[in-house]
Amino acid sequence: xxxxxxxxxxLDLDAAxxxxxxxxxxxxxxxxxxxxxxxxxxxxxxxASLTKxxxxxxxxxxxxxxxxxxxxxxxxxxxxxxxxxxxxRDAAISxxxxxxxxxxxxxxxxxxxxRHHIYxxxxxIHRDGGQYTAENGVxxxxxxxxxxxxxxxxxxxxxDALIExxxxxxxxxxxxxCDELESLxxxxxxxxxxxxxxxxxxxxxxx
Amino acid sequence: xxxxxxxxxxARLHELxxxxxxxxxxxxxxxxxxxxxxxxxxRDKSIVxxxxxxxxxxxxxCDDLEATxxxxxxxxxxxxxxxxxxxxxxx
Numbered sequence: 001x002x003x004x005x006x007x008x009x010x011l012d013l014d015a016a017x018x019x020x021x022x023x024x025x026x027x028x029x030x031x032x033x034x035x036x037x038x039x040x041x042x043x044x045x046x047x048a049s050l051t052k053x054x055x056x057x058x059x060x061x062x063x064x065x066x067x068x069x070x071x072x073x074x075x076x077x078x079x080x081x082x083x084x085x086x087x088x089r090d091a092a093i094s095x096x097x098x099x100x101x102x103x104x105x106x107x108x109x110x111x112x113x114x115r116h117h118i119y120x121x122x123x124x125i126h127r128d129g130g131q132y133t134a135e136n137g138v139x140x141x142x143x144x145x146x147x148x149x150x151x152x153x154x155x156x157x158x159x160d161a162l163i164e165x166x167x168x169x170x171x172x173x174x175x176x177x178c179d180e181l182e183s184l185x186x187x188x189x190x191x192x193x194x195x196x197x198x199x200x201x202x203x204x205x206x207x
Numbered sequence: 208x209x210x211x212x213x214x215x216x217x218a219r220l221h222e223l224x225x226x227x228x229x230x231x232x233x234x235x236x237x238x239x240x241x242x243x244x245x246x247x248x249x250r251d252k253s254i255v256x257x258x259x260x261x262x263x264x265x266x267x268x269c270d271d272l273e274a275t276x277x278x279x280x281x282x283x284x285x286x287x288x289x290x291x292x293x294x295x296x297x298x
Contacts, residue, residue, distance in 0.1 A: 159250050166254045167261040174265030174292045181288050190281040194288060197272050201265045 006034045118142075125149065168205065175201040213240045259296060266292040 013027040118138065119130055125145040126132040133141040175198040182194035217236035224232075269289035276282035 155246075159253065162250070163254050163257045166258045170258045170261045170295075171265060173295060174262060177291045177295070178269070178288050181284060181291070185284070190284045193272060193276070193281045193285060197269050197285060197288060200268045200272070204261075204264060204268070 006030050006037075010034075121145075171201060171204055175199075213243075262292060262295055266290075 178198035273285035
């Protein structure tokens with residue numbers, strides 16, 4: 001039934017010659033119903049609009065939710081990748097630290113061995129069991145050891161010079177033996193040979 | 208400083224000074240004296256060995272020459288020279 005038809009019916013009822021209470025009441029009811037229909041139609045339109053807006057908003061929320069879920073998934077994936085990378089990095093750091101520790105331990109061992117040798121050498125030079133180095137420190141012990149070794153080298157050089165002088169004297173004495181024998185046989189072949197022997201003995205100084 | 212003087216000083220110090228340092232000084236003087244004796248003996252031994260080696264080398268010069276004149280007067284004289292040179296060691 002259209003809006004016009006219901007009002008027209010109401011007018012027709014009003015215009016009828018045999019107006020009765022029932023007719024008037026019917027016309028009034030028709031008008032009320034018409035008005036109610038208009039109100040309800042407006043309300044329905046408003047609800048439809050509201051629903052549409054809510055649907056749009058809901059759709060927006062759904063899109064956001066999907067975006068959030070995607071972001072969460074991405075974050076989870078990144079977190080997982082980070083966990084793997086972190087584990088790899090930690091393993092690499094652990095290996096590097098272990099290698100560094102091993103290298104340090106080897107270096108410390110080497111330094112300990114060197115120190116041991118130095119202490120032994122200092123003890124030998126200072127002619128004790130290491131007491132001088134323990135009492136005066138390695139630095140002073142080294143300085144004093146250098147002086148001591150220099151003194152020893154000077155002494156050895158002095159002894160070498162003495163030995164060389166003794167050898168020269170002995171060589172000359174041996175040559176003199178030949179000279180003395182030659183003087184007993186001057187101008188002879190044997191004398192000449194003894195003279196040559198003396199010269200050869202003296203020539204040893206050049207060898 | 209000769210050894211006798213060092214030992215005399217040690218003995219004198221021992222009489223005059225009773226402290227710990229004095230005792231150490233006396234012990235050190237005696238120890239160093241003994242060390243000097245040892246080193247001097249080693250040095251003398253080295254010199255004697257070097258002189259003996261040189262003497263033998265000189266005698267070897269005569270031996271080598273004698274080997275070129277075996278059984279001759281010259282060879283015999285060179286042999287005698289080598290013996291005289293070696294005989295120096297008993298002097």
